[in-house]
Every structure is written in C-alpha cells, then in structure tokens.
Amino acid sequence: MTDLLMSGLSALADPSLLLLIVVTTLAGTVIGVLPGLSGTTGAALALPFTLTMDPVSAVVVLATIYGSSTFAGCITAILINTPGTSASATTCLDGYPLAKKGEAGRAIGIATLSSCFGGVVSVIFLLFAAPMLAGIAYEFGPPEYFALSIFGLSMLATIGGGSAAKNLMAGAFGVLLSTVGVHMMTGTERYTFGTSALYDGIGFVPVMIGLFGIAEFLRQSTELGLKREVLGMKAARLPTWADIRQIKNTVLRATGIGTFVGVLPAEGATIASMISYNEARRTSKNKDAFGKGAIEGIAASEAANNSAVGGSLVPTLALGIPGSPTAAIILAGLLAQGVQPGPTLFNEQGHLLSALFAALLVGNLLFLVIGLGGARFYARITQIPVPILWPLVFLFSIIGAYAIRQSVFDVYVAVAFGVIGFLMQRYGFSVVSLAIGLVLGVMVEQRLGQSVAMYNGNWLLMFTRPIALVFFALTLLSLFGPMVSSRLKRKKALARTLHHTRT
Amino acid sequence: MQPSRLVRHSGPLLAAGLLAILAFVQTYTFKSVPAILARGLQPATFPRLVTGLILILAVIAFIHDLRRPPAPGEALPKVLFSTTLLLVIFSALLASNLFLIALITVTVGTALLWGERRVLVLTALALSPVIAIVLFDIGLEVRFPRSPLLNLYYEWR
Numbered sequence: 001m002t003d004l005l006m007s008g009l010s011a012l013a014d015p016s017l018l019l020l021i022v023v024t025t026l027a028g029t030v031i032g033v034l035p036g037l038s039g040t041t042g043a044a045l046a047l048p049f050t051l052t053m054d055p056v057s058a059v060v061v062l063a064t065i066y067g068s069s070t071f072a073g074c075i076t077a078i079l080i081n082t083p084g085t086s087a088s089a090t091t092c093l094d095g096y097p098l099a100k101k102g103e104a105g106r107a108i109g110i111a112t113l114s115s116c117f118g119g120v121v122s123v124i125f126l127l128f129a130a131p132m133l134a135g136i137a138y139e140f141g142p143p144e145y146f147a148l149s150i151f152g153l154s155m156l157a158t159i160g161g162g163s164a165a166k167n168l169m170a171g172a173f174g175v176l177l178s179t180v181g182v183h184m185m186t187g188t189e190r191y192t193f194g195t196s197a198l199y200d201g202i203g204f205v206p207v208m209i210g211l212f213g214i215a216e217f218l219r220q221s222t223e224l225g226l227k228r229e230v231l232g233m234k235a236a237r238l239p240t241w242a243d244i245r246q247i248k249n250t251v252l253r254a255t256g257i258g259t260f261v262g263v264l265p266a267e268g269a270t271i272a273s274m275i276s277y278n279e280a281r282r283t284s285k286n287k288d289a290f291g292k293g294a295i296e297g298i299a300a301s302e303a304a305n306n307s308a309v310g311g312s313l314v315p316t317l318a319l320g321i322p323g324s325p326t327a328a329i330i331l332a333g334l335l336a337q338g339v340q341p342g343p344t345l346f347n348e349q350g351h352l353l354s355a356l357f358a359a360l361l362v363g364n365l366l367f368l369v370i371g372l373g374g375a376r377f378y379a380r381i382t383q384i385p386v387p388i389l390w391p392l393v394f395l396f397s398i399i400g401a402y403a404i405r406q407s408v409f410d411v412y413v414a415v416a417f418g419v420i421g422f423l424m425q426r427y428g429f430s431v432v433s434l435a436i437g438l439v440l441g442v443m444v445e446q447r448l449g450q451s452v453a454m455y456n457g458n459w460l461l462m463f464t465r466p467i468a469l470v471f472f473a474l475t476l477l478s479l480f481g482p483m484v485s486s487r488l489k490r491k492k493a494l495a496r497t498l499h500h501t502r503t
Numbered sequence: 504m505q506p507s508r509l510v511r512h513s514g515p516l517l518a519a520g521l522l523a524i525l526a527f528v529q530t531y532t533f534k535s536v537p538a539i540l541a542r543g544l545q546p547a548t549f550p551r552l553v554t555g556l557i558l559i560l561a562v563i564a565f566i567h568d569l570r571r572p573p574a575p576g577e578a579l580p581k582v583l584f585s586t587t588l589l590l591v592i593f594s595a596l597l598a599s600n601l602f603l604i605a606l607i608t609v610t611v612g613t614a615l616l617w618g619e620r621r622v623l624v625l626t627a628l629a630l631s632p633v634i635a636i637v638l639f640d641i642g643l644e645v646r647f648p649r650s651p652l653l654n655l656y657y658e659w660r
Binding site for chain 2: 049052163165166168169172173175176179183185186187188189190191217218221222224385386387388390391392394395396398399402403406408411412415418419423426427428429445448449450452453456457459
C-alpha cells in the first residue's frame with residue numbers, strides 16, 4: 001500500500017501525466033456543469049478516444065472525468081438551481097436558496113471544501129481498501145465470483161426511481177445482450193442471425209454511447225423551452241471557521257456514508273448524496289433550516305457524492321464488479337485495454353493503479369482552484385444554446401461509436417440504443433441497469449459455466465462454499481429486504497393506530 | 504385501472520415479454536455441442552435462464568403496475584418525433600454510404616428543428632463534421648467510410 005502511494009506520488013513527476021490530469025479535470029468540469037451531460041455520459045463519450053491511448057492514460061482520463069464531473073454538478077445546482085449531474089440534485093435544495101439570499105460565494109465555498117474533503121478521504125480509502133479486498137479475492141473461485149456478480153446484479157433493483165422488477169428486467173436484458181455473438185467456450189453462434197458484424201458480440205462502447213449520449217440527445221428535444229438564469233455571485237470563498245465547526249460532523253458522516261454506498265455494487269453518487277442529505281437533516285439541530293439554505297445540507301450532499309467516487313472504484317478494481325454506472329464504463333475501458341481487474345491487477349499493473357490514485361488526488365485538489373476561482377465562468381457555460389450544443393454532442397457520439405472498430409454497424413447500434421434508451425427512461429426502465437447487465441453478463445455466464453464444470457453439473461454444491469453463501473444471502477437481502485422492512489413498518493404503524501384508537 | 508390505461512401501461516412490458524419469448528424460442532436454433540466441450544453448460548442454457556427470468560420479472564412488474572399504476576407521462580412534443588425522423592434519415596443516408604452528408608444533415612437539421620435560425624451558426628454546424636473528420640483522420644488515424652464527399656478529401660490527401 002505504501003509502495004502504491006509512493007509510486008502514485010512519483011507518477012506525478014511525469015509532466016505529461018500531470019498535464020493530462022489537469023486538462024481532463026477541466027474537461028470533466030465542463031461536462032459536469034452542462035445539464036444533461038453527466039459523468040457517465042462524459043466517460044461514455046471519452047471511452048472510444050481512450051482506446052487510442054496507453055492503459056495508464058486511458059484510466060487517468062476516465063477516472064478524472066468521473067471525479068471532476070461529479071464535483072462540478074454543484075456549481076449549476078447552486079447558481080442556476082439545475083443539478084449538472086443527478087448526484088447534485090440534493091445540493092439544489094439548500095444551495096440555491098442560500099445563493100438567492102446573496103450568499104452564492106459561501107455556498108460554492110462550502111460545496112467545494114466538502115467535495116474536496118470527501119474526495120480525498122475516499123481516494124485514501126481506495127488506496128488501502130482495494131488491495132485488501134483484492135487480497136481476499138485470492139480466496140475466490142468461480143462459485144464466489146458467480147455469487148458476487150449475482151449480488152451485483154441484484155443491487156440493480158434499487159437503482160433509479162422505477163420499480164425494482166423493471167430495473168432487474170433491464171439488467172437481465174443487458175445480460176442477455178452479452179450472450180450475442182460466438183460463444184467463447186464452444187464456438188456456437190448465438191443471436192447473430194447470420195450477420196458477421198455480430199460475431200464478436202455487441203460492443204460495450206456503442207451501447208454506452210447510445211444509452212447515455214444519444215438517448216439524452218433525444219430527451220433534450222423534449223425540454224427545449226427551458227430557460228436557465230444564472231444567479232449573480234461576487235466571488236466564491238472558503239468557509240469561515242464558524243461554518244467549518246457547523247459542518248464538520250456532517251461532512252465526516254457524509255464521507256463515511258458516501259464511501260460505503262460507493263463500495264456497494266451498482267450504487268453510485270446519487271444514492272449516496274440522497275441518503276447522506278436525509279441523514280444530515282435527521283440528525284441536525286436546525287431541521288427547519290433544511291430546504292431554505294442550510295449549509296449542512298450542501299456539505300452532506302457534496303461530501304457524499306464525491307466520496308462515492310473513490311468508494312465505487314474499490315469493487316471495480318478489486319473484483320471487477322462496478323460500484324456505480326460510471327465505474328461500469330471505466331471497467332469497460334479497462335477490459336477493452338486488455339486489463340483484467342482483480343487480485344492480479346495489483347501485482348502486475350501497479351503503475352496503472354498508482355497513476356489512478358495520483359489522478360484522483362490531484363483532481364480533488366484541483367476542485368479547490370476550479371470551485372473557488374472558476375465557478376462563475378463555468379456557470380456561464382450552461383448558457384450555450386441547446387440547439388448548438390446537442391448537435392455537436394450527437395456528432396461526437398457518432399464519430400466515437402464509429403472510431404473504435406471503424407465500423408458503420410456500431411453507428412447503427414449506437415443510434416438504435418439511443419432510441420431504446422429514451423423509450424426505456426420514458427417507461428420507467430433503468431438504462432444504467434441495462435449497461436451494468438451488459439458489462440457483468442459475460443462474467444456471470446463464464447463463472448456459472450466454470451462452477452457447473454467444477455462440480456460435474458451438480459450446481460447445488462455452490463451453496464456449500466461459505467463466501468458464495470454469504471453473497472447469495474446478501475442477494476436475497478437486497479432483493480427482499482426493502483419489501484420486508486416496509487411491511488414491518490406498515491404493521492408497526494397499524495399497531496400504533498390501533499393502540500391509539502383503543503386508548 | 505381503466506382498460507385503455509392498462510393497455511397503455513402494460514404495452515412496454517408486453518413488448519419486453521414478447522422480446523424475451525422470441526429470444527427464448529431463438530435459443531432452439533443454437534447448436535448443441537458434445538458434453539466434453541460444453542463443460543456442463545450448453546450454449547443455449549444460459550440465455551434460456553435469462554429469458555425465463557425476464558418473463559417472471561415482466562409478470563411481477565405487471566402485477567405491481569396493476570396495484571400501483573405509474574403516473575401518466577407528459578405528452579411528447581412534436582419536435583421529438585421530427586428529431587427521431589431525422590435519425591431515420593441519418594440511418595438511411597448512412598446505408599447509402601453517405602457518411603459525411605448524413606452527419607451534416609443531422610447537425611444542421613437538429614439545430615434548425617430546435618429553433619436555430621442564424622445563418623452563421625448553421626454554417627459553422629455544417630462545417631463541424633468536416634472539421635471533426637479531418638481531426639480524427641489526421642490525429643487518431645481513423646479512416647471513415649468512402650463516400651463522394653470523403654473521396655474528394657482522401658484524394659486531396
């Protein structure tokens with residue numbers, strides 16, 4: 001771990017890497033402030049370009065875009081009441097009211113400091129936890145990996161606002177899509193319909209570009225009348241000592257919540273910020289101030305969403321299970337580069353990990369400069385007219401989809417998944433579930449096949465493995481836990497009402 | 504729930520279920536392999552498991568929607584349909600080997616449909632695919648499909 005840290009710091013001595021981190025942090029911030037363009041979309045659009053780079057630069061680009069876009073969402077949340085990314089939706093609740101009171105600079109300062117703290121702590125956590133988790137993964141065989149990926153897929157139930165069944169359905173469709181092409185073990189064609197372009201399967205990148213880029217392009221056409229007004233701000237400033245004293249416990253708690261939620265498969269910064277915001281309101285002495293410009297509300301939301309970034313990369317790197325939608329794209333990028341996440345990654349690709357840690361650390365520190373120095377400028381970017389911005393996003397989506405395999409077929413795939421993604425969102429299916437299902441699908445089938453072969457067809461023997469059993473139990477818990485808990489709550493409420501009526 | 508609303512809400516689930524059934528039926532066209540090669544799992548087994556799961560989930564989602572019908576979505580604006588039509592035209596142009604023209608059609612067409620009227624902006628948008636293609640060709644060595652306009656460029660290079 002110390003080696004990784006030292007190597008990470010020494011990686012910063014490379015000026016070209018440092019420049020790449022700065023440039024992608026700035027680019028990620030632009031992506032983050034533009035409503036509709038999230039870190040996931042940004043990473044999906046950047047993915048094809050990273051394939052022309054070496055693995056270190058590729059992972060640095062993707063991770064920095066992830067971190068900086070998550071942070072940047074707060075700027076527009078505070079100044080124009082529109083979260084740049086969904087992870088900053090809760091920042092609007094108190095950030096905008098505080099800005100309207102003429103304290104936009106204070107709100108930006110609190111959001112920046114909380115983001116920076118949450119981000120740095122989660123990177124340090126990543127530095128220690130990921131190698132440890134990877135060490136445990138040495139004990140994993142195919143049944144454990146199969147159980148883990150099933151647990152990862154079960155977590156899709158709670159993604160987004162739709163029903164659990166619809167989210168899981170979308171995930172299952174993603175898994176089904178991963179079976180398209182020539183079966184690796186047997187050479188049998190599956191769902192290729194005689195089309196040679198489908199022999200290698202459906203590419204991750206065009207699907208991601210379609211689901212996150214082109215679907216959003218179509219969605220933007222439904223919001224053309226929307227006007228965004230930037231609130232005035234003199235200058236962002238660091239919080240005063242009194243502010244820091246007021247938010248310090250909230251920031252610490254939010255960082256813990258964010259990192260933990262980030263580690264959970266598939267759960268990302270949005271859920272982390274929501275839980276953290278609710279927790280901050282629940283434990284606050286000034287509950288009434290929430291929603292009217294409470295600085296704890298801003299701090300809770302921002303510390304949590306940024307700490308989820310580092311947390312989500314722990315299972316991604318250590319186990320190959322994405323901790324968030326954007327982490328799924330980073331995982332796709334790693335796989336496309338021929339880098340296999342897991343225990344061996346830490347032994348064989350140390351330089352790649354140290355560069356990643358360095359990128360995230362520097363990126364988080366750069367937030368201070370961007371947040372305090374450039375917030376006003378970045379807020380102006382949101383004023384780029386939609387009819388100019390989105391045709392350009394479409395253009396780069398199409399060229400990105402084409403560029404990887406230089407295949408027109410991939411362009412059709414991207415456009416088709418753009419339409420599919422738009423319809424899915426319209427009818428309450430999660431596109432994130434579909435994307436994660438597609439990424440995990442190959443691993444699920446491969447590990448299931450290996451497990452069945454290991455036990456000569458008696459797959460029930462998988463349940464005799466303690467670690468696998470734990471993951472299967474967690475799967476049941478994540479699927480039925482919320483249902484059981486809401487039933488219990490309803491029963492309790494009913495019992496209380498009955499008790500009141502009797503007395 | 505009113506029958507018309509039920510049909511509207513169950514439509515996407517029905518489509519998803521139908522797709523899963525088709526995918527399930529399609530698995531019967533997959534070739535079986537000797538047991539030694541399959542190593543416990545025939546190529547059709549996993550897709551069958553997944554399609555079966557999708558069907559079960561579709562039934563659960565249908566029951567859920569019956570109990571708690573989702574709020575009706577807002578009516579879609581006309582511009583969405585014209586933008587989608589533009590994507591269809593784009594795909595048709597692409598199929599006719601007109602990559603650059605397809606891109607120019609969408610960038611300019613979208614801007615026009617979405618209310619942009621400034622000639623200078625529209626000209627810049629029309630030029631943007633050309634600039635992007637040149638940059639990708641020179642910078643990243645991406646070779647784009649030959650078409651009348653792109654042939655001119657490649658011959659010039």
